Every structure is written in structure tokens, then in C-alpha cells.
Amino acid sequence: MTNPSGRFxxxxxxxxxETLMNAxxxxxxxxxHYKNDxxxxxxxxxxxxxxxxxxxxxxxxxxxxKDLGGAKIYLKREDLNHTGAHKxxxxxxxxxxxxxxxxxxxxxxxxxxxxxxATATAAALMGMECVVFMGEEDTIRQALNVYRMxxxxxxxxxxxxxxxxxxxxVSEAMREWTSRIDDTHYCLGSVVGPHPFPTIVRDFQAVxxxxxxxxxxxxxxxxxxxxxxxxxxxxxxxxxxxxFIEDKDxxxxxxxxxxxxxxxxxxxxxxxxxxxxxxxxxKSYFCQDEYGQIAxxxxxxxxxxxxxxxxEHAHLHDIGRAEYVPVTDDEAICAFExxxxxxxxxxxxxxxxxxxxxxxxxxTMGKDKxxxxxxxxxxxxxxxxxxxxxxxxxxx
Amino acid sequence: MSNIASAFAxxxxxxxxxxxxxxxxxxxxxxxxxxxANGADLIELGIPFSDPTAEGSVVQGANLRxxxxxxxxDKIFDFVRELRRDVKVPMVFMTYANVVFSYGAERFISACRxxxxxxxxxxxxxxxxxxxxxxxxxxxxVDLISLIAPASENRIAMIAKEAEGFLYIASGLGVTGxxxxxxxxxxxxxxxxxxNTSIPCAIGFGISTPDRAKKMAAxxxxxxxxxAIVELLEKYGTQAPKYIGTYVKSMKxxxx
Numbered sequence: 005m006t007n008p009s010g011r012f013x014x015x016x017x018x019x020x021x022e023t024l025m026n027a028x029x030x031x032x033x034x035x036x037h038y039k040n041d042x043x044x045x046x047x048x049x050x051x052x053x054x055x056x057x058x059x060x061x062x063x064x065x066x067x068x069x070k071d072l073g074g075a076k077i078y079l080k081r082e083d084l085n086h087t088g089a090h091k092x093x094x095x096x097x098x099x100x101x102x103x104x105x106x107x108x109x110x111x112x113x114x115x116x117x118x119x120x121x122a123t124a125t126a127a128a129l130m131g132m133e134c135v136v137f138m139g140e141e142d143t144i145r146q147a148l149n150v151y152r153m154x155x156x157x158x159x160x161x162x163x164x165x166x167x168x169x170x171x172x173x174v175s176e177a178m179r180e181w182t183s184r185i186d187d188t189h190y191c192l193g194s195v196v197g198p199h200p201f202p203t204i205v206r207d208f209q210a211v212x213x214x215x216x217x218x219x220x221x222x223x224x225x226x227x228x229x230x231x232x233x234x235x236x237x238x239x240x241x242x243x244x245x246x247x248f249i250e251d252k253d254x255x256x257x258x259x260x261x262x263x264x265x266x267x268x269x270x271x272x273x274x275x276x277x278x279x280x281x282x283x284x285x286x287k288s289y290f291c292q293d294e295y296g297q298i299a300x301x302x303x304x305x306x307x308x309x310x311x312x313x314x315x316e317h318a319h320l321h322d323i324g325r326a327e328y329v330p331v332t333d334d335e336a337i338c339a340f341e342x343x344x345x346x347x348x349x350x351x352x353x354x355x356x357x358x359x360x361x362x363x364x365x366x367x368t369m370g371k372d373k374x375x376x377x378x379x380x381x382x383x384x385x386x387x388x389x390x391x392x393x394x395x396x397x398x399x400x
Numbered sequence: 401m402s403n404i405a406s407a408f409a410x411x412x413x414x415x416x417x418x419x420x421x422x423x424x425x426x427x428x429x430x431x432x433x434x435x436x437a438n439g440a441d442l443i444e445l446g447i448p449f450s451d452p453t454a455e456g457s458v459v460q461g462a463n464l465r466x467x468x469x470x471x472x473x474d475k476i477f478d479f480v481r482e483l484r485r486d487v488k489v490p491m492v493f494m495t496y497a498n499v500v501f502s503y504g505a506e507r508f509i510s511a512c513r514x515x516x517x518x519x520x521x522x523x524x525x526x527x528x529x530x531x532x533x534x535x536x537x538x539x540x541x542v543d544l545i546s547l548i549a550p551a552s553e554n555r556i557a558m559i560a561k562e563a564e565g566f567l568y569i570a571s572g573l574g575v576t577g578x579x580x581x582x583x584x585x586x587x588x589x590x591x592x593x594x595x596n597t598s599i600p601c602a603i604g605f606g607i608s609t610p611d612r613a614k615k616m617a618a619x620x621x622x623x624x625x626x627x628a629i630v631e632l633l634e635k636y637g638t639q640a641p642k643y644i645g646t647y648v649k650s651m652k653x654x655x656x
Contacts, residue, residue, distance in 0.1 A: 009528070017528075017529055018526060018528055018529060019497050019524045019525060019526075019529055020524060020526060021453070021454045021523050021524060021526070021547070021549070022523075022526050022527070022546075022547045022548060022549045022551075022552055022555075022559075022570070023549040023550075023551050023552075023570065023573060023574075024551075025526050025527070025528070025551075025552070025555060026551050026552070026553060026554075026555065027551070165457070165460055166450065166451060166464075171451065172451070175451050175453045178453050179453060179454075179456075179574070179575045182454070182573060182574050182575060183573050183574030183575065184573070184574075185551060185573065279502075280501075281498045281501060281502055282496075282497040282498045282501050282524070282532075283451065283496075283498050284453070285524070290498075292498070292502060294502070295472050295473050295474075295499065295502060295503065296449075296473075296496075296498040296499045296500075296501065296502025296503065297449065297450040297467065298450045298451050298498075
């Protein structure tokens with residue numbers, strides 16, 4: 005799907021300062037080498053299986069299925085991975101790659117903190133230095149994850165510029181990378197940024213759809229009718245979609261964070277409210293004003309609170325291969341509570357956006373249909389914020 | 401053909417950077433006139449962007465102050481049109497790719513031509529992506545200015561061969577801003593540039609003192625001063641132009 009210059013249709017590319025060009029080209033060359041290296045792949049599988057706890061389960065949500073009364077629902081349990089989210093897949097891959105490249109220091113951005121925790125974890129495991137940039141606003145929303153990162157030996161730098169959220173953390177990590185490229189790898193957490201990041205991150209996350217396919221064939225003897233995942237930058241979604249892109253009968257649905265609604269300014273639904281632009285190294289859809297100023301976005305979910313979307317998603321939207329639907333804070337919170345009470349699974353508030361959309365469409369589908377929802381992460385980190393939303397103040 | 405060559409025709413060029421609308425366009429106009437009256441040879445006009453990823457905290461602050469003040473691309477074109485009644489030195493825009501892209505590349509670049517903006521500096525448009533705007537720039541005679549960084553190494557010759565207007569050499573790694581020692585072997589970079597192009601090259605990033613400007617201009621064709629001027633605007637606001645005039649004179653005297 006990627007052409008040589010890292011394009012997905014018109015999207016993607018390498019819109020970055022000259023200072024970083026040799027660094028991304030070095031990364032691309034290293035990745036091209038190691039992706040076909042059996043020893044690298046063996047080490048990565050071992051990390052996935054022995055350390056991260058893969059494969060993650062594909063769980064038949066029987067109570068939810070019966071309650072909704074339509075399509076059969078399976079949950080892909082990325083929440084059961086080590087560190088509690090899909091982010092570890094990409095991070096183990098990139099950290100291993102960085103180590104092979106001779107880098108000794110990892111830097112990362114984080115929104116909800118899951119990618120930061122995963123990066124800090126991989127750095128601890130592989131004996132690398134780690135610095136995580138996190139919007140100051142998010143360090144408050146996700147204080148527990150800040151502590152986890154520090155516990156793992158990482159330095160967490162609160163980013164005060166701009167809106168002090170995920171986009172500013174990405175900008176600050178890029179600035180840091182331009183100042184120190186020799187020993188440092190920027191471990192980008194989503195399928196965004198300049199080529200080759202959207203491809204590298206997708207390839208490391210594609211294990212999700214490879215497993216779904218194998219597990220679904222084993223359990224049901226056929227492919228699912230729909231795969232649903234939440235989309236911020238879009239790493240768990242592209243990972244969930246990748247091996248189904250050529251299977252045209254499988255609907256691929258990405259759930260964007262609509263915040264307080266796509267008819268308000270307090271939204272982060274990029275495909276539904278944005279337009280094509282160039283930012284953070286890529287051409288893609290972005291929430292922006294008429295002069296191209298990047299819009300301050302909003303979602304209750306710190307992990308989806310990003311004004312752009314990965315270039316491959318932008319392309320899948322353009323060609324109509326995947327659908328991108330908005331899900332509001334309210335809908336996501338109801339789904340968060342619903343999954344907890346119905347299946348005993350507390351999903352990340354990000355993943356709850358995907359659950360919410362499945363709750364809308366499952367009842368409209370026949371009982372012979374099958375939906376897979378990727379539960380990208382666990383929701384422990386969100387409990388305090390959801391309680392506040394419901395008017396309860398809990399002190400941890 | 402742009403008018404940029406004329407900026408380098410009378411010795412070393414002094415190139416101040418000023419963000420349009422920081423804190424308002426009247427101050428920007430006064431600052432530009434003060435800079436030109438005191439020897440500026442080319443003005444680098446910043447169009448603010450919400451998320452300037454190649455800038456240090458000082459220029460980030462200027463971008464945000466200008467946007468808060470309500471400046472827009474349309475207001476800036478009107479402003480330049482007015483400014484061009486008396487300001488004759490070459491001027492280039494420095495902004496980010498999305499500002500040009502979202503306005504419509506042809507609409508933006510044709511407006512540059514119409515307002516006699518000589519060139520465009522887009523720090524997030526490297527050599528590999530310049531086709532995004534280069535054909536339209538050529539059509540309208542606006543130079544698309546390339547940057548060279550200490551990390552460019554094997555890329556310098558390739559970039560220099562296709563360079564237009566002038567080459568902007570970043571003195572160090574990282575983002576814009578005043579800094580300590582410049583450790584990069586800039587003379588070696590300039591040597592490679594000279595072997596591959598006859599267009600002038602100027603050095604920017606971290607040039608704040610007359611002494612530093614003198615050293616940088618000695619090994620190249622000019623010095624670009626950005627954050628130091630922005631700091632005067634940050635400190636003195638609407639009163640900054642007179643301080644900018646004095647400062648530009650001290651820098652120009654140093655590189656003569």
C-alpha cells in the first residue's frame with residue numbers, strides 16, 4: 005500500500021525539517037534491512053510472546069451479544085497485553101530496531117500515557133535512556149501514568165506550549181529529536197508523522213489483525229463481517245484492519261472521538277470535521293481553520309485528543325475502503341460503563357468509542373453476522389476521570 | 401526571477417526575521433522600516449503558524465502572540481501590499497507548508513508575486529517534498545529557498561545544485577533560538593555549497609551578537625537574525641521598533 009516515497013494515495017510524505025532528513029532515511033534503511041531479517045523477527049516474536057503476553061485473546065462476548073440481540077460480538081483483548089494496551093507491540097519493535105541501529109536513548113510523545121508507559125517499559129527492558137514528552141494538561145488527567153513512567157526510570161517532561169496536549173507533545177518530541185539525533189531514536193507512538201513511521205508502526209501493530217484472522221478462522225471458520233476500532237492517530241485501528249484490507253467483504257470501521265459533538269468546536273473527529281493539510285511531517289486530514297492553523301481539539305479521551313489522523317487511514321477513507329464514524333464523550337462513557345457491567349471488562353475510554361459504535365450497529369445486523377471490536381487498552385487509568393464526569397470525586 | 405540577488409550585491413547581507421502581527425501589524429511595519437533604515441538588506445517576514453515545530457520557545461511565543469492578535473494570511477498580504485509603497489528591499493516569507501497549502505498553493509504564490517514577495521522559506525518542506533510548491537513558484541517567479549543543516553552532510557551538494565534565491569544554513573542542530581558556542585564546521589559546509597552553486601548563502605540560528613554575526617558573515621554571504629529581534633518585540637512590544645533599529649545598525653556595522 006505504501007509507494008517508495010511513503011505515500012498512501014495523496015497522503016503521507018516527509019514534511020520535516022532538513023535537520024531530520026538523514027535521520028529518517030537512516031531509519032528507513034535500517035527498517036528495510038531488519039524487517040526481512042529472520043533473526044530480528046525471531047527476537048521480536050519472542051518479546052511479543054514471552055514478555056508482552058501475546059497472542060492476545062479473541063473473546064466471544066456472549067452476554068453483550070445476547071443483550072444487543074444482533075450480530076455476534078468478539079473482543080480482541082489488547083487490554084491484556086503487558087502494560088495494558090496495544091502500544092507495547094509497536095514499542096517493542098521500534099526499541100529493538102533502535103538498539104540494532106546503535107541508539108542508546110528513546111524519546112516519545114504520549115497522550116493518555118499508554119505509549120509513554122510502553123516506551124519507558126521497553127527502555128527499562130533494553131537498558132536504554134528514556135525521555136517522554138506529555139502535554140501538561142494530560143499529566144494532570146493521567147497522573148497515575150506519569151508516576152508509572154517515572155517508576156520505570158523515564159524522565160517525563162510536561163509540555164506547556166500550545167494546547168498542552170498530545171499534538172504539542174509530538175511537536176516537542178520532534179524539536180528534541182532535531183537537537184539530538186546521533187544517539188536518540190524518536191519512538192513515535194502512532195501511525196502518523198513522516199515516512200517511514202506510518203509504515204513501521206503499522207507493520208508492528210499488524211500482529212493484531214494477523215491474530216484476529218487466525219483466531220476467527222479457528223473459532224468460526226470464516227472472516228468477520230466488520231472490524232471496529234477507535235482512531236486517534238490510528239495505530240490500533242490500522243493494526244486491526246491491515247490483514248483485512250484485501251478482504252473486501254470485511255467492513256472496516258474507525259471510531260473518531262467526537263467530543264461534545266461534530267457540530268461543536270469541542271471535537272477531535274478529524275475525518276468528519278477536518279480537511280486535507282500538511283502537519284507533523286505528513287499530508288493527511290487535520291482539524292484546522294480556514295488559514296491552516298491547527299485547531300485546538302477536544303475529547304474526554306487523552307489518547308484520541310489529536311487533530312490529525314494517520315495518512316493510510318486518510319487514504320482508506322478517500323477510496324472508501326474504511327468508514328470513519330464519530331462517537332461522542334457521552335456515548336463512549338455509556339459504553340465504558342456498559343462493558344464493565346455486562347462483560348466484567350473495563351475498557352480504556354479510547355476503546356469505549358469502538359464499543360459504543362458496535363452497540364449502535366450490532367442490533368441492526370443479523371444474528372449470523374460477526375463483529376470484532378478491538379479493545380485497545382484497559383480502563384483503570386480512566387476511572388478517576390469518568391467518576392469526575394459522573395460527579396464523583398475520588399482520591400487515589 | 402526574484403530580486404533576492406540585489407540583497408547580496410553590496411557586501412555581506414544582513415537579514416532580520418520579524419513575525420507579522422507580533423504584537424500587531426502597525427508595530428511590524430515600524431520594525432521593518434527601522435530595520436531597513438539601519439541597513440537590513442533582506443527581510444524575512446514570518447507568517448505565524450499555530451504549531452511551529454522548527455522553532456524554539458522565543459519564536460513560538462511570537463507566533464502565538466501574533467495569532468492571538470488576530471492576524472491572518474489575508475491581512476498579511478494586504479499589509480505587504482501597503483508596505484511595498486515605500487519598502488524596496490527584497491522580502492521573503494517564512495512560514496509552514498500548511499499555511500501555503502490551506503490557502504491554495506497557486507492563490508498564495510500568485511499573491512506573493514503580486515505583492516512582490518521574492519521568496520518562500522518553508523522549514524517543513526525538505527528537498528524531497530519541494531515539488532509540492534516548486535512548479536507554481538517557478539511559474540510566478542517566486543524563489544523557493546532551501547535550508548541546509550549541520551546534519552545534511554551528503555545532501556548538501558544535491559540541495560545546493562537546485563537552490564534558488566539564497567541558501568539558508570542552520571548553524572547548529574535543533575530549533576531556532578539564541579545559543580552558546582557554534583561548534584559546527586560551517587566553513588566546510590560553505591565550501592561544498594560554493595562547489596555546487598553560485599547563489600549566495602547566509603547563516604542563521606543562534607546569531608545574536610555583533611561578534612557572532614561578524615564571524616558568520618566572514619565565512620558566508622550574510623547573517624540571519626531571528627530570535628534576538630523577537631526578544632526585543634517580546635520585551636518592548638509596540639515600543640520595540642526603535643530598539644530594533646539600533647540593534648540592526650550594530651549588527652550591520654559588525655559585518656560590513
